Amino acid sequence: MNMSRIIGVDPFVNPIDRILAEIALSVQLPPSLHAKAIKRYEAVRNHLESTTSIFVDQIEHFYPQGSMAIDATISNRGTDDEYDIDIIAQLGSRFVSMTPLEILNELEQGLVGYRGLKVVRQTRCVTLYYEDSMHLDVTPSLRDPRTPDRQSRIMHAKGPHRSSDDREVPMNAYGFAQWYNDRTPDEAMVTDAFRKRWTDIDNMHADAEVDDVPDQSQFGVKSATTLALQLIKRFRNIRWLNRSGRMPPSIVLSYFAGKVAMPGSALSETLIALSTLIVSEIETATRAGRTLHVENPTYSSDVFTDRWPESIQQQDLFAKDLKELIAGLEMARRAQIAPEAIPDWLRGVFGDRVVTKVVDRMAGQIGQTILAGQQSYTRRGGILAPAATAAVAVAAPAILSPVQASRHTFYGDLPG
Structure with a gap:
């Protein structure tokens, strides 16, 4: 539109x-926490790039997806004071030859110990739990070459061991957010x-x-x-x-x-x-x-x-x-x-x-x-x-x- x-x-x-x-x-999500979420995910990117060798020069984009990208975040299921913030970490060529489980494990290891926060590896993302009940879900992706901007594949692997169900899932959260925002002036x-x-x-x-x-x-x-x-x-x-x-x-x-x-x-x-x-x-x-x-x-x-x-x-x-x-x-x-x-x-x-x-x-x-x-x-x-x-x-x-x-x-x- x-x-x-x-x-x-x-x-x-x-x-x-x-x-x-x-x-x-x-x-x-209140404006103050929205601003805090931005500050936090930028700090997480800086941490990965500066302290974990495998991520140095390998984060092509680090951007919000889903509700955060369209300003529609609300409190979590069953609570009134917890918020999930969803972030995509588009990774570089160093990760292309890795399996979904390996990529998720690398991301988990890169975040373990970050500011003493609890880190949990999920099926498609790694979650950081902050003391004020904000959760930062970081989902790794690999860019599909010669396709629209940020069209990618995200990782699906339940773990802890490899499985026949492990796979890469097509995704373009960035394109969807643009589509939604265009339709809702x-x-x-x-x-x-x-x-x-x-x-x-x-x-x-x-x-x-x-x-x-x-x-x-x-x-x-x-x-x-x-x-x-x-x-x-x-x-x-x-x-x-x-x-x-x-x-x-x-x-x-x-x-x-x-x-x-x-x-x-x-x-x-x-x-x-x-x-x-x-x-x-x-x-x-x-x-x-x-x-x-x-x-x-x-x-x-x-x-x-x-x-x-x-x-x-x-x-x-x-x-x-x-x-x-x-x-x-x-x-x-x-x-x-x-x-x-x-x-x-x-x-x-x-x-x-x-x-x-x-x-x-x-x-x-x-x-x-x-x-x-x-x-x-x-x-x-x-x-x-x-x-x-x-x-x-x-x-x-x-x-x-x-x-x-x-x-x-x-x-x-x-x-x-």
Whole structure:
């Protein structure tokens, strides 16, 4: 698309969009940690090149992939304060004759002892665990000659011994990030609104560690599409808390977000459209008796669904989840139930801790309006109040879940 910056829609004005935006803000990688992540992966590259002889002059590119490359990183599955940062290490000619297991082992050995951090070799990457719960996943790759920029092969080897399953996997994360970013142009009102919200939060925590990180001005949520992607990733994380088996990979969700991108649309509208598209694609695959197949739009050999779904039943379960999410969002937009039901539904969808934090934060902002009795109700149960403080009603009986920990209502009060 290659669109220039557009105006977009402020996600903090419409009531339902506002609370969704606050949830996205609460789970996404903060600007300070984004800057710290950049500083850290640059330091890791310098360490490998300066202290490990095999890597000297052999790191051609060291760059973010996946969520980090499109500014869509959120907290880990089951947690609210841990973040995975994915990095590609494109290696030089010295590694071409090595097996996948040998390359992964070399990378592991090159990182062992780095600043005393825990180092774990995974099937396709090596992970560094920082004390503040950030995880840096470094994936080695070998460039495919005479192909588009950074088209490569990544290593797959479970270890600790060689196996017939060891292989090189086609990849072009760099091309995909460019494709996604081209389809999701900077929406001025989204970018400005989130910059202001992060500034407000920083001002509330003036003692936060912000002096030892690089300039943060390059980072910012830029589109409603990326916000919707973050929300659907969070929804997936919550649904898979107590499930076995692989969950839908973020790269698959990112592909569908890029495909459905509707620059200038409202957040809730975009989230519904994204969920609807995924359901449609899954149901089409299921009707054909096959699992979902998604390829990198910039490199067809890079198959995003190579490890998920593992079965038709697994993809159908996710489609069922998304149908419930869509139903709840549609009812929320129609404001068909009393506001007191909102926290129960949101906790079941996005998790108790995050929603409670959002409720508390919003309660502080709207509490005076509520106490002053300035709100009034529509005939269908919605609240008429200034846009900055309005609440929206949610009617989703099929997916309402009990309050799990906090007894706050949407307004921050304890129920009688």
